[in-house]
Amino acid sequence: MTDIENKDYDYDVCFSFAGEDREYVSSVAEVLRDQGIRVFYDEYEEVELWGKDLYVHLDDVYKNAARYCVLFISDNYSKKLWTNHERKSAQERAFKENTEYILPARFDDTPIPGLRDTVGYIDISQKSPEDFSELIIKKVGGHWKNNYFPPVPDSLYKSFNVEDDEDEKEEIYLVSHHFFLSLKRMSEDEKNLVFHFFNNACPAELPENMHVNIDLLRRITGFTPSRILRLFSGMKSLGFESFLRDDNETEGHIGNEKEMLVVSWSDYTREDSTKIAFATLYYAQNGYCETHAIETLQRLDFSQLSKVTYEDDIH
The missing domain is CATH 3.40.50.10140 (Toll/interleukin-1 receptor homology (TIR) domain)
Structure with missing residues (x-):
């Protein structure tokens, strides 16, 4: 090349x-x-x-x-x-x-x-x-396969049911693209942590935040809890906020140890920015196996967000 x-x-x-x-x-x-x-x-x-x-x-x-x-x-x-x-x-x-x-x-x-x-x-x-x-x-020669964000992420629009609302589409595009730009500014460890967090965290509290047991995230990423907290703390300038809270839902939980990591992201334009960020990553890996999904996210190839650049997984 x-x-x-x-x-x-x-x-x-x-x-x-x-x-x-x-x-x-x-x-x-x-x-x-x-x-x-x-x-x-x-x-x-x-x-x-x-x-x-x-x-x-x-x-x-x-x-x-x-x-x-x-x-x-x-x-x-x-x-x-x-x-x-x-x-x-x-x-x-x-x-x-x-x-x-x-x-x-x-x-x-x-x-x-x-x-x-x-x-x-x-x-x-x-x-x-x-x-x-x-x-x-x-x-x-077709769309680019690294650091690629499609100009018309129609899968994202469909997920928010705004296909016929031009104003909403523009706002969602801007928030999603701002999230993409935040990912571009991250180190490899930061991206790896963010991808695994969004892929494994509970979305029940969206649009405000998502949460995951920090020990589970430790086992998935190989990062110590203290490193996980340091990495998220270092991404405040990219729009991330994080804190630990008591995990009252884990069976057998004893004591007051804070085990639940709560994370939100915002570009300060919409209250549902975290939900848009989650949807962006979810549909960016749509149709891929877990291995190919992570590889695609690491390349920041978000082709799957658009029907004209969507590709079926190949093994």
Whole structure:
């Protein structure tokens, strides 16, 4: 594999285009999104872009965040300040890596600074958005299998019975994706602990929290109780809260020893964040045996959340 195939990206493809060409670009983005391709398209990033220094943020996106960058070239494209900024960032990445990163798509033959005539391009002046989308899908080669969160996690929407409620879908997506980002920031031990906790804890007290006997978690993870507590305590900045309480339900329990570990997670936008986090992990491993489920979670491959990227388990 090449470096570009080994590297993890937030997006499969990012789009750089002039506002006058939005109708065409929007149609392409919609097709790709429905097929599980992660697209950086401004209308899909409205909340994430809100309040950011766009000059700095977009520079990072077009240099670092996507596997490929499609330039939708037109006369209008060549005249815009923002498209020139995006293009220069993309060209810096392409120059440093010396790989196929920039994918030119032309509405016309407008010359673009730094883009040589010898670079292969697609003429989209006579090509429908659907046809062009198919070419991008072939180029990308399907969805990414590491650090992958599908753009349309419809299995999650179905579990919350919000398939026809666009506002609820957007909120659930954001909370679930924030949980995914929290997982990306964890150490391997932290991820291992979180996965085993959610897979073995009791969900009866959702949406507030989940709980599990800490000795059971010790036996499953191999971590000592003190290490379990330290790891969860260290994840407060990622939204986790945890404490021990008396285990009054365990048969034969004697004394006041606190044995039940209670954990909640929140991104501070909804009261049912823990429930959404639980559902995210539950459906992310749906259809897999226990071994493959843990391997999938360790890779942060959440393909199973979407019907277009769902795969049957293979042994």
